[in-house]
Amino acid sequence: MIKAERRGEKHSTDARECLRKCLLFSRLDEVAFEQILSHTRLVTLEENDMLFEQQQPAKEIFLLRSGRIKLALVSPEGHEKVVDLISPGGTFAEAIMFAGSHLYPVTATALVKSQVWGINAATYEGILRQSTTACFAVMAQMSRRLHWQIAELDRLTLHNAAFRVVAYLLDQLPSTHLASAVIRLDTPKHVIASRLSITPETLSRTFSKLSRDGFLMIEDNNVTIIDIEKLRTYGRSGGV
Structure with missing residues (x-):
């Protein structure tokens, strides 16, 4: 109400x-x-x-x-x-x-x-x-806002799902963070997926891949970024 x-x-x-x-x-x-x-x-x-x-x-x-x-x-x-x-x-x-x-x-x-x-x-x-x-x-x-929207258009049209998910996670952190950090995803995953223009299934698969590759640890709604700089480097490479 x-x-x-x-x-x-x-x-x-x-x-x-x-x-x-x-x-x-x-x-x-x-x-x-x-x-x-x-x-x-x-x-x-x-x-x-x-x-x-x-x-x-x-x-x-x-x-x-x-x-x-x-x-x-x-x-x-x-x-x-x-x-x-x-x-x-x-x-x-x-x-x-x-x-x-x-x-x-x-x-x-x-x-x-x-x-x-x-x-x-x-x-x-x-x-x-x-x-x-x-x-x-x-x-x-x-x-x-215009500059942000141009960057967002680039992110959503020219990059793959992994890049988008990594960029979203890094956006939740201050740029000064260099080591590890825990992010609580208080936004429903289907909403995050819609925001990134991917399906919820693709979001889940991407989280799983990032976890298997040693970038993240996921427990319920908590995402631990093991090495932020390593993840930033991965993001800069285009998520490949």
Whole structure:
């Protein structure tokens, strides 16, 4: 069940800290920032709760406070393609401010209990019309996302399943990790497979091969990367 919390002192303090860390809001002057805060709500989602549905009128942009959000395209026949998995600190749905239709292009669903800040899109759009600084912040965010999408297109079309799985695992780790690490896969494996454009069976076979080859140890939802640098080298070789 979706729950929207009322504003309070704790709510405002927490929202201030979270939003100030976000590129979209970090450089706003205090007047504009307070305006954003006054049009922000905290939404709590239980596992499998839908935040918004594809083609639903878009009124808010979102910042994930905690949990995990799945963004997916759903075909008229009901087939789902996961296009992104949002982690805490990530924003989504910003592009609606520049889309003539003002409809959400994907469906957003909580994979685990999650909390998101919902920011009124019209309020932020109004600030953009008055602030060059705010516009450049959005352009920087969109530029980052464009570069990420180009890299993602390369990953999903030009590389094999092993490369995609290795890249996904390494994306869960800070780039400074060099030795070993344990990753807890709190995202269902069929969702990960959809995100990587492979079948769940292919994902399972790839995990098994990486385990047999000495890169991983897998126990339930815990994946131990035995040697991160070795796995990075394997990934750079194209997963072959």
